[in-house]
Amino acid sequence: MTGGILSIVCPKPVPDAKLRLYLLHHAGGSHTVFRPWLALLPESWEVRLVIAPGRAKASYPAARDITTLSDAFARHLDERRPTPYAMFGHSMGGLVAFDTALALQAGGMPQPEWVGVSGHPGPFHSITRTRPPLYGLPSADLRAELIALDGLPDRVLRDKWLWQRVEPLVRADLEAAETWHPTRHGSLLTRPVSAFCGDRDPVAGITDAANWSQHTNEFLGVRHFPGGHFYFQDDPGPLVRSIVADVSTVLGRSRPHALP
Structure with a gap:
């Protein structure tokens, strides 16, 4: 299945699904990070994994915005x-x-029931704070910064062969993330939003994640877990249960503006 330049994988189609849950991966990563989640999510939900361009077998190069x-x-x-x-x-x-939800909202198109954002300090806040943008650093400096920031899984950053393979993709993805500003359609979403983070994430900790509260009229809160930027890597169970709880709360409401 494709979404233009995106690839969208549906590992297990669910006829008459109660919900479609789209999962979007981090910079330099791929949909495989979410594979362990499939067995943990409700069987009545159809999971779709969104793959950014530039990955293996992709027809399009990595996007830089x-x-x-x-x-x-x-x-x-x-x-x-x-x-x-x-x-x-x-x-x-x-x-x-988040930017997709803003575009749908501005275009009067059917909007998501819920948006979950993880591991980022929110609109108008940089993942590098006072540092120069990561995407323009020399190779050795970029790798060192990502190690310090817990910005990619450790096995990728410590293995020189893996790093050489992913570095161009990482740079493109980081450029997209570091140059984004939600100015096209404003920065206020009228849908429920939850923010997630690791409590020791140097990129987006608990206080940083709270910035998302300013960009929705229905903020469900910050859900934090032990760990760094990839706090769910070893055990996704707590995060998945929190996602299911928030989405189920939203779906359980009686809303007059339900999708047609």
Whole structure:
């Protein structure tokens, strides 16, 4: 399945699904980070894994701006009504999810029931704070900064062969994330939003994640877990249970503006 420049994988189609949950990965990563989640999510939910361009077997090169990704994702979603859907994104994926929801809102298209954003300090806040943008650093400096920031899984950064393979992709993804500003459609989403983080994440800790509260009229709160930027890598269970709880709360409401 494709969404323009995006690839979208549906590991297990669910006829008459109660919800479609779209999962969007981090910069330099891929949909495989979410594979362990499949057995933990409700059987009545259909999971769709969104793959940014530039990965193995992709037909398109990596995008260097978030709006290219979010516009492609919005077009894909607008073609697939009326099943209710939600989206969760980690780090770069959270920005794509949020910007997509803003684009859908501005275009009067069916909006997600819920948006989950993880591992990012929110609109108008940089993942590098006072540092120079990561995407323009020399190779050795970029690798060192990502190690310090816990910005990619450790096995990728410590293995020189793996690093050489992913570095161009990482740079493109980081450029997209570090240059994004939600100015096209404003920065206030009228849908429920939850923020997630690791309590020791140097990129987006608990206080940083709270910035998302300023960009929705229905903030469900910050859900924090032990760990760093990839706090869910070893055990996704607590995060998945928290996502299911928040989405179920939203779906359980009686809303007059339900999807047609």
